[in-house]
Amino acid sequence: MNLKEFILVALEGVRNNKLRSFLTTLGIVIGIAAVIAVIAIGQGGQAMIISELEAFGSNIFQIYPDYKEGEYTNPRDFTKEDITIIKKLSPEVKYLAPMKFTRGEIRSAVGKKNARIIATTADYEQIRNVEILRGRFFNAEDDAVGRRVIVLDEELANEIFGSENPVGQRVMIEGRDPALVIGVIKKRESQLPGMQPDRRAYIPISFLEGGNQWQYVHVLIGSAAGKDVVYKAMERTKLILERRHNAPGHYASYSMEQEMEAVNKVTGIMRLIISCIAGISLLVGGIGVMNIMLVSVTERTREIGIRMALGAKRKDILMQFLIEAVVLCSIGGITGILLGYGGAMIVSHFLKLPPLVSWWTALGAFLFSAVIGVFFGIYPANKASKLDPIVALRRE
């Protein structure tokens, strides 16, 4: 007999005991389904968070003064010279831009809207991977002369210009000079539930500050030359700032890499806990399979005797019951994978997360259930194969 024939015989056995086979595999089905569902939701969520973080821009880091309570002092704020010198002294820092946030109503001839205004420099376009829809982002020349230009995100542009092309038109910024719209950029939709970034407009910081003397600039955003030099870039930047401002230990940094590590760590712990629970449920499922296989061997002792009388060898009986256990568990595994994926789809539909099951997770779950079959099937199968033909035949 070859493997295919053993599987056919095993399937016959399963078919002849449908209800029992169903109940036997239930433990495996539930265990595998739980694992798959949790992995699907977990991986989907993780993939979303990571893509969210990556969309923010790669190799990004931020630097800000680390004020202890009540010790705010001006000299630690960032200046234009800081940026020039950092970029000159540290090759790891590819782009570096200041960020200063304000709010205000932006009004066109057609409409108006309150928006978050980000004052920065041309480097910001590269750092954040800005996607231009119309026109352009401001450039070094705009920065240098403090040109009164503004870039809108598409939503804001739609709201204050409707169907008109905003590029080349003028807008009033609440409490400031009018500005010329030079570009519209794509808005980064956050996929995370409950995270709706507000409308945003971007202006050169030299326009906001009315020149090159900046005040209250507390954030630098930069992009390192490579993934592996992010840490170096941050450290170097901080060191230069500490020297220039004579404030050792008073700057803090933050990078996307750190953020991702944190995400991975959290999901890693989650996965570990779930694996433990799944492991226990699969262990229980496996014991269930062993139990039923033992009952089955006892109940089918006569069948075993008949098969032996007809020429079945020890190995034939062993394989028959072992493969029956494996087939049972594999069927349970496949059912569990489908059920788990279905469950994940339902859950993620409500959470608005994409479910994600990689093919190797499914394959792994399948193989694992087969291994459970071997592990818990070997004892009953061995017991069956050791029966004496005449004893087995006499059993009623």
Place this chain on the structure above:
Amino acid sequence: MIEVNNLRKVYNTGAAAVEALKGITLSIKQGEFVAIMGPSGSGKSTLMNVLGLLDTPTAGSYRLDNEEVSGLSKDRLAVLRNKKLGFVFQAFNLIPGLTAVKNVELPMLYAGLKPDERRRKAVAALERVGLGERLNHRPNELSGGQNQRVAIARAIVNNPAVIMADEPTGALDTRTGEEIMAIFQQLHREGATIVLVTHEPEIARHAQRILRFKDGLLISDETVENPISVAGKEVVG
């Protein structure tokens, strides 16, 4: 074909040892049709189980088809059962979940035949016993006589050297028993060696030779002068 010398079988069941066979010597030649008779408990089934390689004797020698079988491994015995013996039991011993044709295929499954060859031979064997129309019925969808015919088809399908039948008509009514005996006689005419255990003298007289047992001993060995001959045609086709 079968040569048995001073065969003994002792059952050790806790309290007392039962000596079921107390030194049996006999030989059965190829092509013989032998009936074994004797009162209940005289050791007939014990002998059949030993001859059928299902049980091992306590002492004595047994040569099947010129091969000494005592001391052979379990797997070797399984191969000999598969290739040289065909069993017909009183209780049919078909596997309930399998159709007639699947039941008949079993010995060939363990002989390693290819599926289409198994199927072809199983169908031919079932046709020989007149069950060509009932291939895909399960045992619970067949009558006792039909089940016993499936069992006979299964016993003959590997062309065994000896067919062993322990009270094959025991669970059947007289008429159905006659039909089964007609099949055995037909097989005998075609050259099969048959050993058959029975309680009924009528059934025994279908054979050529009757061996009588009592208390684990062979007490007589007689040739049947005029065996009852059943016209097998109508049943066997």
